[in-house]
Amino acid sequence: xxxxxxxxxxxxxxxxxxxxxxxxxxxxxxxxxxxxxxxxxxxxxxxxxxxxxxxxxxxxxxxxxxxxxxxxxxxxxxxxxxxxxxxxxxxxxxxxxxxxxxxxxxxxxxxxxxxxxxxxxxxxxxxxxxxxxxxxxxxxxxxxxxxxxxxxxxxxxxxxxxxxxxxxxxxxxxxxxxxxxxxxxxxxxxxxxxxxxxxxxxxxxxxxxxxxxxxxxxxxxxxxxxxxxxxxxxxxxxxxxxxxxxxxxxxxxxxxxxxxxxxxxxxxxxxxxxxxxxxxxxxxxxxxxxxxxxx
Numbered sequence: 203x204x205x206x207x208x209x210x211x212x213x214x215x216x217x218x219x220x221x222x223x224x225x226x227x228x229x230x231x232x233x234x235x236x237x238x239x240x241x242x243x244x245x246x247x248x249x250x251x252x253x254x255x256x257x258x259x260x261x262x263x264x265x266x267x268x269x270x271x272x273x274x275x276x277x278x279x280x281x282x283x284x285x286x287x288x289x290x291x292x293x294x295x296x297x298x299x300x301x302x303x304x305x306x307x308x309x310x311x312x313x314x315x316x317x318x319x320x321x322x323x324x325x326x327x328x329x330x331x332x333x334x335x336x337x338x339x340x341x342x343x344x345x346x347x348x349x350x351x352x353x354x355x356x357x358x359x360x361x362x363x364x365x366x367x368x369x370x371x372x373x374x375x376x377x378x379x380x381x382x383x384x385x386x387x388x389x390x391x392x393x394x395x396x397x398x399x400x401x402x403x404x405x406x407x408x409x410x411x412x413x414x415x416x417x418x419x420x421x422x423x424x425x426x427x428x429x430x431x432x433x434x435x436x437x438x439x440x441x442x443x444x445x446x447x448x449x450x451x452x453x454x455x456x457x458x459x460x461x462x463x464x465x466x467x468x469x470x471x472x473x474x475x476x477x478x479x480x481x482x483x484x485x486x487x488x489x490x491x492x493x494x495x496x497x
Contacts, residue, residue, distance in 0.1 A: 215277035219300040233267040233382035287351040300362035302339025342480035
């Protein structure tokens, strides 16, 4: 059903806070249309592609009550709130927050198991990684930026703690905020949904392969793309990945189960302390259990 629908809501993150599970739970609801892509990223990464491209992400809309999309990077990007309100001023905003120390460690683990053997402490002291890993956890700051453009009653803050303890009630609370049947129970209640596929290859290699793949898809006639370019691409990418596996993978990696160095946790709790306290005041939620050392 072709329609000029744009999102009635955005799920803006945070990354490593149940975003993939939330996407599928929203998508499964009969009153909600969500595109298959769980990281549309129009307002941050692909804004240059224009509104027509964004509109095209919802071409499969078929009369559902509301439309939404998820892009976990939206929460931290400084331009996203203004860009979003200019196009969809009445949209509702959903943000799931997780203990920022645990969230940062989880994001590092997700990255390092795929492309680096660097310890967590190295990532924290490397500027680019620091920005990607640490900045998303300053929730109070990000919420304040969103509230400069959207009224607070259009913004829903939910907690990853509630997701882990009772994800049925958790998602039904979101359904209620969005104005759809809040008694609906998605089939994935109690299940764990992992984000994406573990390519076990370096991030730079994966990103390069993705850029080439996307370029082939967008710029080539179908017959040239399917019969010539993709077979060549698949062969060359596979050769490069196999070489990486032989050289790098045997080095080994530390396990997530080993946990964070206590000194590192203490430092991160100090970094996030004021932000967490501000979030407590904002939400009325006691977050003392997020601290092991800082209080």
